[in-house]
Amino acid sequence: MNSHIITIGDEILVGQTVDTNSTFIAQQLNRIGITVTKIQSIKDERKAILETLDDTLDNNDIIILTGGLGPTNDDITKKVLTEYFNDELLLRPDILEHNQLFFKRFNKPFLEVNKQQAMLPKGAKIIKNDLGTASGMWWTLPKGKHIISLPGVPYEMKGLFKKILPDLKPLSSSKDGIFHHTLLFQGIGETKLAELLKETENEMKTKGITVSYLPSVAQVKLRLTGTILQKKDILTELEKIKQNLIKYCYGEGDELLEEILGKLLIKNKSTIGTVESCTGGALASKFVSTPGSSAYFQGGLLTYSNYLKQNIADVPNQLIKKYGAVSKEVVESMAENGRKKLEVDYCISTSGIAGPTGGTAEKPVGLVWIGIATSSKTYAKAFNFGHNRKRNIESTVYYALNYLRRILINVE
C-alpha cells in the first residue's frame, strides 16, 4: 500500500510558502500504516498536473493532492482533475447552502466566484469542508486506486483530512506497514548521542531496525524504524534509552517540551512565571501556547532594557554596573525578584547577547545566562549558542525549558 502526496501551487515552487501540508498528511498516513514513497510539489498548470498524475498513478494506490481549490481564477485543480477523470461538474445545492451560510456567519458578501465552489464533479465523493468553502473530492478508480483532492489552506485541509481518515484506515493492510517511534532530546548533540548509542545501533541493525538522528535547533530526534511486527522491540529499546538518558530525553513522538513541563507543573501543583530579556516573551509564549496553561503559568516581566530590569524587576543598578546585564548575578536577581513579584513557585530568567551585534571579546554574541529561582535554591548557567539571532533566542527557550524540567525531576 504505497501513497504519494502532490502539492499544487506556484507559491511553493517560487519559495513563498513552506509546504506544511505534506508533513501533516505524511504523518497521518504513516500512523495508519500507509507508506509515503514520494512527495512532489508542482506548478498549478494543467500540463504539470496531468503529467504528474500519469507518472504517479501506476506505482501508487493512494494519491493525495492539496491546493488549487480556492475561489480565485488561479485555482485550477478541480477543473483539471474533472477533465482527467472524464467527469463533469454539477451544482451541489447542499454545498451551495453550506457555503452561503459560511459567508453569512462571518458577515462577508457571497459573490459569484464563491458560487462556483459548489460546482463539483459528479463521479467523486464530495467531502464537505466545515472550516471553509472548498470541498474535498475523492475518486475511486478500478484496481482500488484512490485519488483525493483537498484544499491547500492548512487548517481547512486538516479538518477535511480528519473527516476522511476513517475511510482511509481500512485501505491500509497494516502488516505491510512500517512502524517507527521517536525519542526527543534536548541539550545533547547528534554526534555525541550517536556515540553513546553505538552498540544499540549495531544491535538494531542485526534486527533490520534502522536508527536515524534528526537534528534541529537545540534538539535532536532519535527515530527507530522497523515493521509493524517489530513494534514491541522498538518500544522496549526506546524505553531503555529514555531511562538512561533522562537528563536529555524529555519525551517521545509528538510530545512538546512545553506540554511535558505543563503536566509536571500540574502534577506538582506548582506555578511558573518568567523574567525575560533576550528572549523577549518567546519563553513565556511557549507556556501559553499549551491549552490549559492558565493552571500553572501566571505571567511575567519583559525587561528588555536595563532600565526596566531595574525598574520593574528590581535588579540593583550596581549589580548591572559591576557584572553587566548578561551575567550570573543579574539573571539570579531577575529570577529571584520575579519569583516574589509574580508570586510563583518557579521563575525562569534569561539575559543574553542575541546578536547580530553587541558582542565583545569577553561576552561574545550568543552568550546567554539562564536563571531559575525555586523556593529552596537559585540556579544559573551560561550557554554559548553562536551567531544567529533567531537560533540564539530559540536555543535559549529550549535550554531554559529543559533546565526547568531537570530541576523538577531532580536530575539537574
Added chain:
Amino acid sequence: MNSHIITIGDEILVGQTVDTNSTFIAQQLNRIGITVTKIQSIKDERKAILETLDDTLDNNDIIILTGGLGPTNDDITKKVLTEYFNDELLLRPDILEHNQLFFKRFNKPFLEVNKQQAMLPKGAKIIKNDLGTASGMWWTLPKGKHIISLPGVPYEMKGLFKKILPDLKPLSSSKDGIFHHTLLFQGIGETKLAELLKETENEMKTKGITVSYLPSVAQVKLRLTGTILQKKDILTELEKIKQNLIKYCYGEGDELLEEILGKLLIKNKSTIGTVESCTGGALASKFVSTPGSSAYFQGGLLTYSNYLKQNIADVPNQLIKKYGAVSKEVVESMAENGRKKLEVDYCISTSGIAGPTGGTAEKPVGLVWIGIATSSKTYAKAFNFGHNRKRNIESTVYYALNYLRRILINVE
C-alpha cells in the same frame, strides 16, 4: 534554465520534519531567474536516489539536493552520488583540519565517524561548510548540467548556498526567467481582496501577467508573475494597489510586519511596550525577533492571570468584576497603565479567550480585545478569530501589529 530540488530524508516522508530547505532554495533560485519546475522529497535509500536522478537529469539543467550528508550511518547521499558519477572518495586534509578545529571550538570530541566527513569525491568541487562539518559538493557534467549536494541542516545549507550563489548566477539566462513580486496584506480576506482587484486582474491577464492570492493566518499575499521584461509593469501596478489599500497593505516581498513597525518607530524616535494576556509574550517576541529592536522595544508585562492584571498592571479589581477580563475597559486600562509603568510612547495590550475552552455564549472562544495607548488617545477594538488556540494567538499578534502600524501612519 530549469532546476529541480530534491530533498533526501525519511524524516520528511514520515512527516517528522517540515521541508523548509526547498522553500529557501526555491526563493533564492527564482530571485536570480532560475525557474524551479518541481520539488521532490524522497527516501534516503540508494534505489530512490538513483531512480530520481535518472528521471530528473534529462529535463533539468540544475539539480540541487539536500540532506543525507551527516556523520551517522543513515546518511548515504555522498556514497550514492559518488557511485552514480563513477567518482571516488579521497581524504581532503584541509577539510579534515577544518572539521577538527570545528569540534575543538565547541569542546566536542572528534570521533572516527567525523573523520569520514573529510572523505570527499575527487570529481566534485568541494564547498567548505563554515557552520558545520558536512561539505557541499558540486559536479559539473557535460552539456552544462550541474548537480549540487548540500547538507540538510537548514542553517548549514543556507550558509553553503550563500557561498555557491555567485557561481549559480552566471548560469541563469535571465531573459528566460520569470519575475514575480508580492504585496503583503493584513486584515483583509482573500475573497474580498480578489473582489477589489477584479478589474486589475483582468487587465493583467491581457498582458499575460498572472495574479495569485496566497492566504495564511491573518494575512494574504498578492503575487503578480510575468517575465523579467514585464518587471516595470508589475512593480508599477503593485505600487498603485499598495497606495490604494495602505490600510491593509503593510509591505512587499520578504518584509515582515514587525520589521516595518521597527522602522516606523525608529523614524518617529518612539518606544514601545506590551501588556499581554492571551498572547502571553508572543506579541513582544515578534518585536524582539528583529535585530536592533532595543532601539524601540523596552519591555512588557505578561498578565496572564487576573491576579497579575491587578497586581503588576494595576487594573482595578472592580473593572475586571464589572466587565470581565476580556473587555474594552480592561484592555484600555492595561494599555494605559503599561504605557506609564514601562515609560514608553506606545503600549499594546491583548486580552482574549484563546480556547479551546473558556468561552461563553456572550464571549465565545476566539473573542479578543486589543488596546493601544498613545500619548493623546487610547484605542481598543474587538475581534473574533474562531476556535483554534494557535490561530487565535497568531491572529491577535498580527492584528495588533497592523493596528499599531495604522495608528502610526494615521490611517486608523
